[in-house]
Amino acid sequence: MQRSYYLGLAEVGLRMPIGTHLILHEAADPAAIELDGQRLGDVIVRTAGRFNTPLAVPLMDLKLEKEAMLAARGIAGGQIDSYHFDELPAEAPAFRLTPRMLATCEAIRHVAKHPDLVPMGMGIGPFSLMTKLISDPITPVFLAGTGLTADEEPEVALIERVMELGTELLLEYFSAQIDAGAKAMIICEPAANLVYFSPNQLANGYDIFDRYVTAPMRRIKALFDARGVDLVFHDCGELTTGMVERFATLDAAMLSFGCSRQLWEDAALIPKSTVLYGNLPTKRFPASQLSVADVELLAREMLDKMRATGHPFILGSECDVLSVPGSEGEIMAKVEAFMKC
Amino acid sequence: MSTLSELAIAVEGGKRNDAKLFTQALLDQGLKPLAIVEQGLVPGMASIGEKFKNNEVFVPEMLIAARAMKECMLILEPLLAAAGIKPKYTAVIGTVQGDLHDIGKNLVAMMLKGANFGIVDLGTNVAPEKFVAAAQEHSAQLICLSALLTTTMPAMKLTVRAVRAAGLTSAKIMVGGAPVTQEYCDEIGADGYSQDAASAVDLALELAATC
Numbered sequence A: 001m002q003r004s005y006y007l008g009l010a011e012v013g014l015r016m017p018i019g020t021h022l023i024l025h026e027a028a029d030p031a032a033i034e035l036d037g038q039r040l041g042d043v044i045v046r047t048a049g050r051f052n053t054p055l056a057v058p059l060m061d062l063k064l065e066k067e068a069m070l071a072a073r074g075i076a077g078g079q080i081d082s083y084h085f086d087e088l089p090a091e092a093p094a095f096r097l098t099p100r101m102l103a104t105c106e107a108i109r110h111v112a113k114h115p116d117l118v119p120m121g122m123g124i125g126p127f128s129l130m131t132k133l134i135s136d137p138i139t140p141v142f143l144a145g146t147g148l149t150a151d152e153e154p155e156v157a158l159i160e161r162v163m164e165l166g167t168e169l170l171l172e173y174f175s176a177q178i179d180a181g182a183k184a185m186i187i188c189e190p191a192a193n194l195v196y197f198s199p200n201q202l203a204n205g206y207d208i209f210d211r212y213v214t215a216p217m218r219r220i221k222a223l224f225d226a227r228g229v230d231l232v233f234h235d236c237g238e239l240t241t242g243m244v245e246r247f248a249t250l251d252a253a254m255l256s257f258g259c260s261r262q263l264w265e266d267a268a269l270i271p272k273s274t275v276l277y278g279n280l281p282t283k284r285f286p287a288s289q290l291s292v293a294d295v296e297l298l299a300r301e302m303l304d305k306m307r308a309t310g311h312p313f314i315l316g317s318e319c320d321v322l323s324v325p326g327s328e329g330e331i332m333a334k335v336e337a338f339m340k341c
Numbered sequence B: 001m002s003t004l005s006e007l008a009i010a011v012e013g014g015k016r017n018d019a020k021l022f023t024q025a026l027l028d029q030g031l032k033p034l035a036i037v038e039q040g041l042v043p044g045m046a047s048i049g050e051k052f053k054n055n056e057v058f059v060p061e062m063l064i065a066a067r068a069m070k071e072c073m074l075i076l077e078p079l080l081a082a083a084g085i086k087p088k089y090t091a092v093i094g095t096v097q098g099d100l101h102d103i104g105k106n107l108v109a110m111m112l113k114g115a116n117f118g119i120v121d122l123g124t125n126v127a128p129e130k131f132v133a134a135a136q137e138h139s140a141q142l143i144c145l146s147a148l149l150t151t152t153m154p155a156m157k158l159t160v161r162a163v164r165a166a167g168l169t170s171a172k173i174m175v176g177g178a179p180v181t182q183e184y185c186d187e188i189g190a191d192g193y194s195q196d197a198a199s200a201v202d203l204a205l206e207l208a209a210t211c
């Protein structure tokens, strides 16, 4: 897509949640739909229609890539959540798209038949994927930040190897989504945050963050550039300003940050060619303590403050808005409130 | 001569090799293992917990400190067990069903361990009946539930209900996690809520004392 396309959407005041989970869970059999590309594609199309946006956002499910990585090694079912690599994995066996991944690609293919929609792809970022594959990823990241290398510290070697294998897998999965017709890819890196990278350590330099987050993201961006696909980068973790500055260099079409950031303050750090997206506190939407009127107020405040910065902006959610059983009405009322206030 | 305060400082700074050396040296000087835990390791962890609460240090520093403590405990635990010394209180902890977030839960577990609680960590995605069974098996004074997703908060409620239904009257339930609030804790009938891992220790000590 031309970058002016996203800037144009911001210009006309587009608002939208990351709302596919909400619409999926209106169906009686969401788990079956997740495996059925055609029906999943319909859900994505319906979501775009419901929220009046041309951006067709797939379901955000950051479990898929770990599942695929383990399936290639014969680990499946109930073992997946708790499985972690505790020694250097041998050469990667050939990786195959799992049924959920195939359904995601099929759904994108289905969306691509709608000329009024921008088919988008979705996936986890390399660093966040690594954190899911290691039982304690934080300590080795910290040790690497003190200067210990893979040769000196086996745990550093482990995270670096797992990250390398994970990145290879992501490049294949993202290529498959692009082959299916994705014109933009939403990459979620929620673990690239100050829980995993100590601000005290970063105060002495961002080398470790650049090596473990920015550099692998650049590899992914290079694929997107080669295929003419736009990057939408999402990170709802708690971020330092230095992290935001680094994400600003990714040349993303859109950047989406969680509630730890005041987007109107971050606007000055982001190039004008990148649309800022977000970041109403949607995880609080199920709670009655946050009323519809509160949401309207927050939305109006955010719009005013962003308008004052002059930065291209799309009002939306801090992450994907989850459907909570029993609170569906409450959540949807608040989403609708910010869509039209 | 090594001192208990040197040990506490080494633990707080995550200097695991130093901490191990100090622990061994203190044992060689004739100090009792329990004294080393209570006057060396526990103050070290309490001090880093306080700094975490005040945003002076962050999760990685906490984990490095906990790792240093853990290595010292590898030396001390066999000696404590041989002397028949067990932690005064036991806490069962886990992230509730459907939820895979574990960093906050791990920090709470670490801090409780640092305050010399016996910890039974059930991991993530833990079903209500598993909490109940573990609390019964280990005669736990505390059951600690973590939830990070609005979609899994109802599982917290179900777990509280299951614990009450099982008649575990001597165990107190503590809840926490980013979307959890004191109001929610009251609403689901849990016994206590705390916002971070360091305050969780104070609350745990308070609740366990009433068991």
Ligand code: B12
Pocket: A060, A061, A062, A063, A128, A131, A132, A190, A191, A193, A195, A236, A237, A238, A258, A259, A282, A283, A284, A318, A319, A320, A321, A322, B059, B098, B099, B100, B101, B102, B103, B104, B105, B107, B108, B144, B145, B146, B147, B148, B149, B150, B151, B174, B175, B176, B177, B178, B179, B193, B194, B195, B196, B197, B198, B200
């Ligand atoms: C890192 C992260 C992940 C990692 C988790 C890695 C891991 N090993 O835990 C990964 C990438 C795997 C992940 C996955 C998902 N995540 Co997530 N994640 C986060 C993130 C960025 C940080 C969470 C964290 O670790 N915080 C740091 C710790 C230290 O804080 P804490 O857990 O709150 O714990 C402290 C206190 O709460 C307290 N505490 C915690 N537990 C307990 C227990 C007791 C008893 C007590 C007393 C105290 C206590 O003490 C702790 C220390 O001080 C948050 C955003 C955020 N800023 O919170 C989103 C967030 C929680 N995730 C979110 C979502 C949506 C998801 C996914 C559903 C995404 C998807 N669509 O796939 C999946 C869920 C998978 C699942 N079924 O669980 C949303 C939840 C929104 C909602 N409506 O609830 C959040 C809030 C992001 C957002 N801004 O919207 N996530």
